Amino acid sequence: MVGTRGVPARYGGFETAVEEVGRRLAEAGHEVVVYCRGERHPEPEYLGMKLVHLPAVEKKVAETLSHTGFSVMHAIGRKIVRKGPDVALVFNAANAPLLPFLRAMRIPVATHVDGLEWKRTKWSGTGQRYYRTAESLAVRWSDALIADARGIQDYYVERFDADSVLIAYGAPILQSINTGKLAEAGFRPGEYHLVVARFEPENHVHVAVEGYRKSTATKPLVVVGSAPYADEYTAKLRELAGDDPRINFLGGVWDQELLDALYAGALTYVHGHSVGGTNPSLLRAMGAGASVLAFDVNFNREVLGEEAGRFFPDAPVLAREIEAAEAEPGAAADRGAAARKRASERYVWDDVATAYERLCADLAARRLTRRTVRRKR
CATH class of the missing domain: 3.40.50.2000 (Glycogen Phosphorylase B;)
Structure with missing residues (x-):
């Protein structure tokens, strides 16, 4: 699981999803490796997930992509020297330029495309163009796309004629107030x-x-x-x-x-x-x-x-x-x-994790490929 700040989840939705899904996959007997940046957890494992901490270039325009780049190279190294990952779950379409490196090692890839990042005002015209290009690269180079809302699914159909797998997030249910x-x-x-x-x-x-x-x-x-x-x-x-x-x-x-x-x-x-x-x-x-x-x-x-x-x-x-x-x-x-x-x-985390497990099995068995992302015209 790559492309986020990692676990323990202290930042946002991607990190929460990695933690909630990753620990459930680990409990189900899968080996889960999470690439992390930022504050280092004192142990090499967390809730059954194996953690790999790597640096990033601490600039707004480069932080995510640089960390994912280091992470992808590490995953490829594992693949070369011993059995590497059966499947890569890449979070954030902004990381799409790195997908060919995973594909070159025959690692099936699902990209969680996130929201419409190019609409965020913090990105200049160049940043917006980059994100829109990255979306198209995610469509071209992913074996599956993950959308967390039907509105995102509809966007990828309308803009790219591309199918995606709908997997939302779970909701923590609180019964009382502290x-x-x-x-x-x-x-x-x-x-x-x-x-x-x-x-x-x-x-x-x-x-x-x-x-x-x-x-x-x-x-x-x-x-x-x-x-x-x-x-x-x-x-x-x-x-x-x-x-x-x-x-x-x-x-x-x-x-x-x-x-x-x-x-x-x-x-x-x-x-x-x-x-x-x-x-x-x-x-x-x-x-x-x-x-x-x-x-x-x-x-x-x-x-x-x-x-x-x-x-x-x-x-x-x-x-x-x-x-x-x-x-x-x-x-x-x-x-x-x-x-x-x-x-x-x-919005039940157990159901979300089951959907990710099914997606990973389909990727590992090559039932999902780049051809299944492109819709039949």
Whole structure:
């Protein structure tokens, strides 16, 4: 499993998927090797997975690709000197230029294409062109594509006439709130609105802050998040918040127990993500029973359905939704319960791991190849 920051999962959706799927595959008797960058785990194994720590060029435009390059060379070395991997799971279409090296060693490859990364505003025109080119290379050189949402599947059909395997993420299901953790942070259940997001424009944290400021809400807004290379956008958010005493910026919260408590205790969770397919933060909020107010895009409607959330296209509509939740907290709680039920039925990590196991078996047996990615015209 290559192309992510690795495990233990401390960063994002890819890392969580690697941890949840990888440990289940290891429990099923498979040998799982995870390539990691960043903080080194003190042991060579974690939850049954074997860890390989390698460096990266610490620059925004090169970090992911450079680390994956080192990882691919390491995997090839294992293949040369002894039995290497039967299958490679490569996360992020941005790593597609490295796929021919794996293919040259006859290692079947599935690429998890992620969301529509080229739409992210942090990438310049050159970056956007690179990501769009990388998508086409992933289609050309992968034996299978993995999409985590039907909207992503549809995009690859429409743009590349390419098939993909739909495997979403799982949702952790929380049954109770750690009120002690909330109290330590200064909050009470049902007495605040919550945003959890990396600070990037396409996650619409600015719309969340602006919408909240336009509202007559009396309960505070708690904003959890940060991002590397995002100083300008962070400054914009603080400018939008102004001196409003109702808005609390907590920065990044790395204490998972506290983060879960924040999700579970929120009156509403405001989800502004718009380009990333099935978003793990949304699934975590649903699993915690949060009442979700989501930015109105097809990915979020696919995950929530029509009963498990409310949708906003802009700040004025969000302001009305926040006010409505405060006026009718019982209705908000009912939506949260519906969201938890939907997550527990549709987004189950055991099912996700089984789908990955089946995919790997098909790749190893050569039932999936580049020819199966291209649709028959």
